[in-house]
Amino acid sequence: MKNDRSIRVISLLALVAALAACDNNTGTNLDWGTGGDGTGCPLQLTAASPQSQSVTASASVDLIVRLTDCRSQPVAGSVGFTIVGNAAGSTLSAPTAPADASGFARVTLTAGPQPTTFQVEASYGSLTPVAFGITVTLEPLGTITVKMTYSGTKTFTEFEAILYPNTACNILNPFSLPSGLKQATVSTIAAQPQFASLAVGSYSVAVIAKVGAELAGFGCVGNLTVSAGKNTDAPVAIADIPVRYSGVYLLDNQFNLTGALPPSVSGPVTLLTEVDDDHDLNNENNSHGNGQYGLDPAAFLLDFIFRELCRWECGSGQDFGSCSQSNHPKGDLSALYLHNFQSWSPAKPYFFGLCGGLDLPLANNTFVHYWLQEQVQSAVTAIVPGVVLNFAQIVSDLSAVFTNMRIKSQLTLVDVGPHTTGTFQHVLLTLTVPLHDLSGKATQVEVKLTDVGLTNLSYSGGATTQNDKLQIPTHAFQLPFGKILQYIYLKLVLPALGYTSTGQMFQTWVDCTQVGTWINQQIPILPASQYAAFCTAGLQAAGAWIENQIQNVTSAKTVFEIQGSCEAGAPLGPERLAQTLVNGVWTGKITEGAFTGPLTGTFTGTRQ
Numbered sequence: 001m002k003n004d005r006s007i008r009v010i011s012l013l014a015l016v017a018a019l020a021a022c023d024n025n026t027g028t029n030l031d032w033g034t035g036g037d038g039t040g041c042p043l044q045l046t047a048a049s050p051q052s053q054s055v056t057a058s059a060s061v062d063l064i065v066r067l068t069d070c071r072s073q074p075v076a077g078s079v080g081f082t083i084v085g086n087a088a089g090s091t092l093s094a095p096t097a098p099a100d101a102s103g104f105a106r107v108t109l110t111a112g113p114q115p116t117t118f119q120v121e122a123s124y125g126s127l128t129p130v131a132f133g134i135t136v137t138l139e140p141l142g143t144i145t146v147k148m149t150y151s152g153t154k155t156f157t158e159f160e161a162i163l164y165p166n167t168a169c170n171i172l173n174p175f176s177l178p179s180g181l182k183q184a185t186v187s188t189i190a191a192q193p194q195f196a197s198l199a200v201g202s203y204s205v206a207v208i209a210k211v212g213a214e215l216a217g218f219g220c221v222g223n224l225t226v227s228a229g230k231n232t233d234a235p236v237a238i239a240d241i242p243v244r245y246s247g248v249y250l251l252d253n254q255f256n257l258t259g260a261l262p263p264s265v266s267g268p269v270t271l272l273t274e275v276d277d278d279h280d281l282n283n284e285n286n287s288h289g290n291g292q293y294g295l296d297p298a299a300f301l302l303d304f305i306f307r308e309l310c311r312w313e314c315g316s317g318q319d320f321g322s323c324s325q326s327n328h329p330k331g332d333l334s335a336l337y338l339h340n341f342q343s344w345s346p347a348k349p350y351f352f353g354l355c356g357g358l359d360l361p362l363a364n365n366t367f368v369h370y371w372l373q374e375q376v377q378s379a380v381t382a383i384v385p386g387v388v389l390n391f392a393q394i395v396s397d398l399s400a401v402f403t404n405m406r407i408k409s410q411l412t413l414v415d416v417g418p419h420t421t422g423t424f425q426h427v428l429l430t431l432t433v434p435l436h437d438l439s440g441k442a443t444q445v446e447v448k449l450t451d452v453g454l455t456n457l458s459y460s461g462g463a464t465t466q467n468d469k470l471q472i473p474t475h476a477f478q479l480p481f482g483k484i485l486q487y488i489y490l491k492l493v494l495p496a497l498g499y500t501s502t503g504q505m506f507q508t509w510v511d512c513t514q515v516g517t518w519i520n521q522q523i524p525i526l527p528a529s530q531y532a533a534f535c536t537a538g539l540q541a542a543g544a545w546i547e548n549q550i551q552n553v554t555s556a557k558t559v560f561e562i563q564g565s566c567e568a569g570a571p572l573g574p575e576r577l578a579q580t581l582v583n584g585v586w587t588g589k590i591t592e593g594a595f596t597g598p599l600t601g602t603f604t605g606t607r608q
Contacts, residue, residue, distance in 0.1 A: 044067075044068050045065055045067055045123075045129075046130065049064040052133045053133065053134050054135045054198060055136050056136075056138075056139075057138050059111050062106050062108055064104055064105070067124060068103050075099065076098070080096050080122070080123045081097065081122050084118060088114035090116070119133055119134065137199060139199075141199060141226075142231070145192050145193075145232070146161045146193045146205055148189045148236050149235070150217065152217070154216055156210060157187065159207055159209050161184045161195075162182075162183045163180050166202055177208070203226060204221065204222035205236055206220040206236075215576070217241060221237075241576055242419070242465065243576050245413045248607065249410070249608065251409045252406070253408070253603040254603070255599055256600050257402055258404075262558055262591075262592035263592060263595055264554075265402045268489075269395065269485075302376055303542075305534065309358065309531075371522065372522075375515070375518050393436045397433075398493070400434055401433050401434070405601075407432075408446075409426060409427060409429055410429055411424060411426050411472075412426075412427075428457040429448070430446045430448055431447045432446050445492055454478075468568065469566065470566050470568075470578075474561060482550070482554040485553070486554050502543030512536045513528075559590070561589050561591065563588060564603065567583045580606055581604060581606075584605065585602060586600065587599075588600075588601075
């Protein structure tokens with residue numbers, strides 16, 4: 001026979017098993033004394049019908065609550081309903097109601113024959129009860145029928161009408177509406193939701209209209225008088241809720257200046273193109289005829305080597321364009337360069353010394369300068385296309401920086417909307433520079449415009465909206481393009497190629513020691529080392545000439561003038577605040593001295 005202790009243990013286990021089985025069979029979720037479902041997720045009991053009801057004597061109305069967990073998931077259970085106060089004959093259809101599959105529990109209240117005011121409390125476990133205020137009246141109640149209109153272009157997907165007693169429309173914020181006496185939701189504007197069983201008095205009806213989950217329209221009509229036994233129409237005109245633009249937006253701008261490059265850029269870019277495209281330096285070819293020759297960059301570099309060889313004969317302080325004609329009776333050295341010695345007969349040379357030596361005939365019926373051109377060209381060809389083609393790409397990079405300018409900027413907006421006077425501040429931040437090195441490898445560098453030494457990068461003014469589009473009025477910046485070009489060329493391009501100057505770069509393309517030896521073999525007036533020195537000086541002069549030409553345009557004053565518009569991207573933020581800017585368009589012009597050119601652009605923006 002088992003002892004008493006064993007019997008007690010077995011009985012306790014059986015009781016626990018029975019309770020567990022009972023709980024599993026009924027599906028009832030206990031609140032565990034604190035409103036929980038046993039998993040640490042508290043339950044919630046909330047009203048699902050208006051908590052203030054006016055009912056005519058002997059009429060009926062449903063009272064509804066919802067039982068959910070902390071994740072808003074429905075919970076099965078039995079909700080109690082209790083009359084609190086003097087019901088004067090009013091009754092409930094049942095003292096409890098089960099929550100359905102969606103968590104809703106409802107009872108029907110039938111008003112008694114006498115006017116009175118009382119409450120009905122819905123309760124579940126230890127949760128805070130939900131109270132319904134009931135007013136029973138002997139007078140016939142009135143009705144409000146909501147009739148909505150809209151003249152805009154949006155396609156709304158849901159309309160929610162909310163009834164308020166004794167409430168002015170001007171205090172209602174569509175984004176934070178208080179609970180109303182009654183509410184009704186419909187999917188079409190043609191629907192006419194109706195609020196019945198209304199006590200005599202003054203009411204307002206507000207309607208919020210949605211596109212999907214986005215609140216996009218609002219209307220309200222007040223001072224609606226409800227009379228006993230009569231219907232009152234509520235004509236609600238729905239208006240678009242405007243987009244608001246406010247905050248700091250980072251803009252990514254792409255400006256197209258094709259055909260509108262100011263002289264401070266177009267001149268130096270054309271000059272750099274001379275290195276690989278044999279354009280006429282200083283446009284002198286227009287006045288002296290066509291006489292250029294050879295393939296660049298060899299021909300370009302030889303231009304400067306020849307200058308150094310001939311300048312050796314010039315008077316003190318004279319240069320290539322002003323050399324004395326005492327040794328060159330047929331013209332200055334500029335004409336010599338442009339005509340490649342073609343204006344003078346070799347049988348009767350007009351040059352002496354080294355210049356005359358360059359014009360000496362050779363056994364193969366050619367001349368020294370032609371032969372030297374071929375020798376240098378052969379040397380440069382040995383590194384083609386690694387130099388020539390990729391240097392052409394580098395020049396293209398420089399041009400692209402300005403023809404397709406990518407600038408990042410900061411746009412600060414303060415309360416810009418259709419009914420407010422908003423302000424904007426636009427600050428230019430960085431310039432994106434595409435680069436290729438001499439191997440053809442592409443990179444991108446983002447340059448802070450303040451690092452270039454630019455200061456006039458900010459503009460402030462007023463901004464507006466039109467049909468929800470942000471309108472940014474005309475504003476201007478001073479952007480000295482020549483200064484930007486010089487910075488990019490000297491601080492980015494040359495260092496990326498591994499050089500500190502253009503002259504140093506050219507010296508890696510031509511072996512001046514070898515050139516000196518070639519010239520000495522044909523014109524043994526000076527030692528090969530001296531000719532090599534002239535060659536080096538020519539390459540350095542070519543580099544300095546290019547850099548000086550760029551330096552000459554850094555003082556040019558370039559005015560960058562733009563105006564723009566954009567839309568708010570989806571989704572919008574709280575209270576229809578634009579979070580992104582899309583479909584941005586810029587128009588404007590570039591002005592530099594007498595030059596004026598049009599510019600266009602696009603942009604996007606993200607709120608920070």
